[in-house]
Amino acid sequence: MRTIWAACWPRTAPDSRVAFKESDMITAPHAMLPDLTAEDRSRQSAIVALRRFLNAQVRPRNISHYEKQGVPAFSAAHGHAPQSHEEVADAFRLSSGYRTWSAMNRAAQELLWQTAGEPILRHDETLRETYRRLTAERLETVGGGLSLDPDLSGIGLVADIDIHLQPGGYTLDRGEADVVAGALYEMGGRVFSVGQGIGAGDSKAGAVIAFLAERFPDLKPRRILDIGCSAGAAACEYALHFPEADVHAVDIGAGMLRYAHARALALGARVFFHQMDTARLGFADGEFDLVVSHNVMHEIDNDVRRAMMRESRRLLAAGGVALHQDVPYRFQDLDVPHQVEKSWDVEFNNEPFWVKYATADVTGDMVAAGFDAATVREERIPKLRGPGAWYVAYGQQTGGARG
Numbered sequence: 531m532r533t534i535w536a537a538c539w540p541r542t543a544p545d546s547r548v549a550f551k552e553s554d555m556i557t558a559p560h561a562m563l564p565d566l567t568a569e570d571r572s573r574q575s576a577i578v579a580l581r582r583f584l585n586a587q588v589r590p591r592n593i594s595h596y597e598k599q600g601v602p603a604f605s606a607a608h609g610h611a612p613q614s615h616e617e618v619a620d621a622f623r624l625s626s627g628y629r630t631w632s633a634m635n636r637a638a639q640e641l642l643w644q645t646a647g648e649p650i651l652r653h654d655e656t657l658r659e660t661y662r663r664l665t666a667e668r669l670e671t672v673g674g675g676l677s678l679d680p681d682l683s684g685i686g687l688v689a690d691i692d693i694h695l696q697p698g699g700y701t702l703d704r705g706e707a708d709v710v711a712g713a714l715y716e717m718g719g720r721v722f723s724v725g726q727g728i729g730a731g732d733s734k735a736g737a738v739i740a741f742l743a744e745r746f747p748d749l750k751p752r753r754i755l756d757i758g759c760s761a762g763a764a765a766c767e768y769a770l771h772f773p774e775a776d777v778h779a780v781d782i783g784a785g786m787l788r789y790a791h792a793r794a795l796a797l798g799a800r801v802f803f804h805q806m807d808t809a810r811l812g813f814a815d816g817e818f819d820l821v822v823s824h825n826v827m828h829e830i831d832n833d834v835r836r837a838m839m840r841e842s843r844r845l846l847a848a849g850g851v852a853l854h855q856d857v858p859y860r861f862q863d864l865d866v867p868h869q870v871e872k873s874w875d876v877e878f879n880n881e882p883f884w885v886k887y888a889t890a891d892v893t894g895d896m897v898a899a900g901f902d903a904a905t906v907r908e909e910r911i912p913k914l915r916g917p918g919a920w921y922v923a924y925g926q927q928t929g930g931a932r933g
């Protein structure tokens with residue numbers, strides 16, 4: 531295996547558009563990350579190079595393949611040009627160039643999980659032991675906590691499918707001290723993000739913290755809630771940035787939360803993790819000054835997103851801010867071929883809610899949830915490092931239980 535991968539993909543690609551550095555792969559090292567062998571690194575580097583190549587040089591040609599191959603083939607077969615979403619999707623599939631990218635992109639995603647998963651499963655027992663050791667030795671000094679709710683395991687569609695092909699899905703839970711779901715999320719996420727061109731020092735929470743400081747300079751949150759925290763990266767950043775604040779983080783997956791808890795202890799971040807459903811959060815009205823979510827909206831159904839907005843508002847104290855960040859695709863900004871091209875993840879990457887999010891009226895949901903319309907905004911905020919932007923929708927609590 532080593533020979534094949536290392537020979538196919540040199541560590542530094544000759545084309546600067548797909549170049550990456552080994553240091554790109556490293557973000558805050560901590561005890562919950564399994565040791566990687568040279569072979570693991572080489573294979574992960576290969577996936578990074580493959581993803582960069584597909585994103586930078588193959589995917590941008592999809593629209594022209596559609597126009598030059600798909601539309602003529604569809605028109606010849608049907609006697610008219612494609613118009614509806616379904617017809618445009620059919621025309622894309624008639625283009626061999628698009629089909630080639632699609633197959634390669636799916637294969638790259640499957641390989642990503644293999645290369646992320648192998649070192650994790652090899653170190654399964656060591657990771658459990660590290661979890662036990664950190665929770666036994668560091669909880670008292672670092673603080674924070676973990677509360678799991680066995681009744682919540684396996685609820686809804688999120689438990690039924692492997693979202694973005696992550697093996698076992700978000701709710702994978704193999705019992706006591708099992709942390710594989712979180713480890714996979716962090717390791718796979720690193721390879722994916724670097725392959726997307728997102729730099730090692732980039733951070734969604736960091737971008738939001740910078741944005742909040744500029745837009746709400748008086749906001750000094752004493753209690754912060756991070757919804758859909760996964761492996762806990764954002765929650766730890768809030769805890770380290772606001773050391774005086776109590777940071778709480780919720781997720782539906784127990785294996786995610788165990789990992790997030792141990793990771794936070796390893797990094798010295800005081801975070802209270804809870805297994806809760808975002809549609810029914812077990813906190814009192816007005817408990818938080820800041821409620822955030824990162825990249826959750828595209829992973830939940832419309833009714834869950836609306837419930838998350840209602841819960842965000844209910845939980846805010848007077849003057850508090852709720853901010854929900856996600857990928858920047860809004861379909862109202864795109865023509866039909868670009869919408870169809872961006873819908874690939876629904877069919878081939880197990881992302882059932884992707885288009886529902888991209889077409890959602892997020893700010894409308896916030897107003898319907900009771901936020902004062904005058905405080906509700908949506909915008910794109912710059913990434914911390916490198917090009918590109920995140921979408922954010924936010925609103926402020928003008929009433930509320932706690933001042």
Ligand SMILES: C[S@@+](CC[C@H](N)C(=O)[O-])C[C@H]1O[C@@H](n2cnc3c(N)ncnc32)[C@H](O)[C@@H]1O
Nearest residue numbers: 688700758759760781782783807808824825829
């Ligand atoms: C894409 S991940 C977001 C991860 C993290 N916030 C980040 O930015 O890296 C979406 C997370 O939302 C969680 N989730 C999905 N449905 C949920 C629900 N109903 N309640 C709580 N968490 C949920 C999933 O388990 C998953 O960990």
